[in-house]
Amino acid sequence: MSDITVQKTKEDSASKSLQITVPADRVREAEAKAVKYFTQRVRLPGFRPGKAPETVVRKRFNDAIRQTILEEVIRESWETAQTSEKLKPIGEPHIHNLKFEDGGPIEFEIHVDVRPELVLARTGGFKLKRQVAAVTDAQVEERLRDLQERKANWLPVEGQKPAPGQMVRVEVAPIENGAAGASQPYTMVLGEGRAIPEVEERIMSLLPGETIDTQVKFPDDYSDAAKRGQTREVRVALHEVKRQELPALDDAFAREVGDFESLEALRNTIREDLQSEAAREADSEVRRALVEEIVKANSVEAPPSLVERLIAGYRKAYQITDEQAPGFATEFRPVAEAQVRRDLVLDAVAEGNGLNASEADLDERISSLATARNLPPAQLYAQLEKSNRLRELERTVTEDKVFAHLLAQSTVEEVSGS
Numbered sequence: 001m002s003d004i005t006v007q008k009t010k011e012d013s014a015s016k017s018l019q020i021t022v023p024a025d026r027v028r029e030a031e032a033k034a035v036k037y038f039t040q041r042v043r044l045p046g047f048r049p050g051k052a053p054e055t056v057v058r059k060r061f062n063d064a065i066r067q068t069i070l071e072e073v074i075r076e077s078w079e080t081a082q083t084s085e086k087l088k089p090i091g092e093p094h095i096h097n098l099k100f101e102d103g104g105p106i107e108f109e110i111h112v113d114v115r116p117e118l119v120l121a122r123t124g125g126f127k128l129k130r131q132v133a134a135v136t137d138a139q140v141e142e143r144l145r146d147l148q149e150r151k152a153n154w155l156p157v158e159g160q161k162p163a164p165g166q167m168v169r170v171e172v173a174p175i176e177n178g179a180a181g182a183s184q185p186y187t188m189v190l191g192e193g194r195a196i197p198e199v200e201e202r203i204m205s206l207l208p209g210e211t212i213d214t215q216v217k218f219p220d221d222y223s224d225a226a227k228r229g230q231t232r233e234v235r236v237a238l239h240e241v242k243r244q245e246l247p248a249l250d251d252a253f254a255r256e257v258g259d260f261e262s263l264e265a266l267r268n269t270i271r272e273d274l275q276s277e278a279a280r281e282a283d284s285e286v287r288r289a290l291v292e293e294i295v296k297a298n299s300v301e302a303p304p305s306l307v308e309r310l311i312a313g314y315r316k317a318y319q320i321t322d323e324q325a326p327g328f329a330t331e332f333r334p335v336a337e338a339q340v341r342r343d344l345v346l347d348a349v350a351e352g353n354g355l356n357a358s359e360a361d362l363d364e365r366i367s368s369l370a371t372a373r374n375l376p377p378a379q380l381y382a383q384l385e386k387s388n389r390l391r392e393l394e395r396t397v398t399e400d401k402v403f404a405h406l407l408a409q410s411t412v413e414e415v416s417g418s
Contacts, residue, residue, distance in 0.1 A: 002023035002024075002026060003023070004021070004022050004023070004026065004073075004076065004077050005020070005021045005023075006018050006019075006020055006077075006080060006081045006084050007019040007020075008085065009109065012303050012304060012305060013116040013117070013301070014113055014114060014115070014116045014303030014305045014306045015112065015113050015114060015303065015306075016087065016111070016114055017110070018081050018085065018111075019107070020077045020081065020107065020108055020109070020110055021105055021106075022073045022076075022105055022106040022107070024103065024104055024105050026073065027069065027073060027104075027105060027106050030068075030069045030073050031065070031069050034065045034068040034069050034072070035054055035057060035058060035065060037068065038057050038064065039057045042060075042061065044056065044057075044060065069106075070098075070100065070106070073106050074108070077108075077110070081110060087112065088114050088115040089112050089115075090113050090114060090115050091112065091113045093112040094110070094111045094112070095108050096108065096110075113306065113309060116303060118298075118344050118345070119348075120294065120300075120345065120348055120349065120352070121297070122294070122297040123406055124409025124410050125409065125410060126293040126294075126297075126410040126411070127410065127411050127413065128286050128289050128290055128293075128410055128411065128412045128413070129289075129412070129413050130282050130283070130285075130413065130414050131282055131415040131416070132275075132278050132281075133278045133281070133282070135271055135274040135275050140270050140271050140274065143270045143273075143274065144266070144267065148246045148249065149246065151253070151256065152245060153244075153245045154167055154243070155242060155243055155245050156241070156242055157208075157241040159207065159208075160207070161204055161205065161206065161207055161241075162203060162206075162238070162241045163190065163204065164190045165190065165243075165244065166190055166241055166242060166243050167187065167188070167189050167241070167242040167243075168189075168203055168238060168241050168242075169186075169187045169238075169239045170187075170188075170203055170236060170239060171183040171184065171185050171186070171236075171239065172184055172186065172195075172234055172237075173234065173235045173237075174232060175213060175233040175234060175235055176233075180213075180235045183235070183237070190203065196216060196218060196219060197219070198216040198217055199234070202214050202216065202236050206236070206238040207238070208238055208239065210237075210238055211237040212235070213235050214233070214236065215231055215233050215234075216232060217229070217230070217231045217232075218232070226323070249263060250263055251263050253266075254266040286412060290407065290410065291341075291342050291346075294406075295341050295342075295345060300341050300344060300345060302336075302340040302341050302344075303340070306340045307333065307340055310336040310339060311328075311332055311333065314332050314336065315328060346399055346402050349402050349405065349406060350401070350402050353402075353405060355398060355402050356398050357395075357397035357398040357401065361401070362393065362394055362397060363377075365393065365397050366380055366384070
């Protein structure tokens with residue numbers, strides 16, 4: 001029987017395109033298997049199971065038979081390609097330019113992203129600086145203010161026009177040819193950027209219960225590209241205005257927020273939290289700087305196929321439309337390139353030094369997290385599994401091991417925070 005032929009047509013360090021030809025005799029073998037499968041399993045009126053004539057089965061199930069043939073030869077071809085080209089795929093292959101005519105060979109192209117072979121000549125000997133930003137009193141008071149706002153009450157305002165910082169309940173309807181369309185209700189705090197500036201200006205010109213028909217211009221950087229710079233006529237109705245009443249900052253407030261004996265105890269806890277955040281940010285910056293040094297020292301490039309793959313993932317996560325896609329890709333390409341280079345470096349170090357998270361590592365981390373959350377480890381494991389976050393945690397553990405390995409090879413100087 002003739003062999004399946006695999007011919008490389010295009011490649012970079014992280015992707016391969018292969019032209020596949022499945023000879024006619026292999027196609028006929030797959031076809032015979034498919035016809036036999038359907039003949040033995042389908043039930044047709046007037047025939048006992050497995051006794052329907054082949055011509056009847058072919059006619060009745062032609063499309064299903066062709067699909068089965070394709071699935072079989074593509075599976076076999078993909079296995080052949082992985083072996084012959086020594087592929088290490090990091091995703092599912094994509095099939096393009098399929099040609100399938102009765103009695104002839106099947107031809108198609110496979111495109112697949114593969115794991116690049118990255119050799120790092122230097123991973124240590126770098127001099128890095130770790131600077132933990134000092135926590136200021138102003139930051140503590142700002143965090144305290146946030147807690148106040150979460151506990152605030154919203155009280156109705158009667159007979160007054162709304163002002164920035166106040167909450168309003170409004171309806172906005174488009175006007176076309178002098179007729180107002182369906183209105184949309186909104187509840188927002190003025191000044192937080194929930195509405196375009198001109199709409200907020202019109203709202204602040206109204207008393208509760210009033211309505212105004214007016215023209216507004218959408219900003220040039222408006223999220224919907226079709227409306228940027230456009231002037232539209234709208235009807236704005238103001239229904240309700242509320243002002244925020246903050247609770248007093250005292251010991252009673254501290255007890256309401258949590259298990260704190262006094263306001264001073266709450267302030268101290270906030271300061272400790274901010275200091276912990278500053279330490280984590282400093283560690284993150286050291287890691288970023290270390291990866292950057294390794295990338296420079298080894299001239300690590302970001303393969304275009306992996307960059308495009310990551311941008312597509314960003315697009316899906318942020319629900320970017322086809323219209324917004326070109327601008328989004330341009331804006332996020334540097335971010336994607338940096339992320340790809342980072343992942344390639346960390347993966348190469350992990351694999352080269354046997355640092356990938358083991359099952360024991362993962363169990364230990366889950367146990368530690370469960371203790372901090374006062375949960376049984378099995379319960380936390382089940383929660384992570386249900387939310388599909390086990391892979392994310394495994395990646396985090398691996399990265400922690402990799403950075404511990406890398407930082408031990410370099411010098412980190414502690415710098416006083418400003």
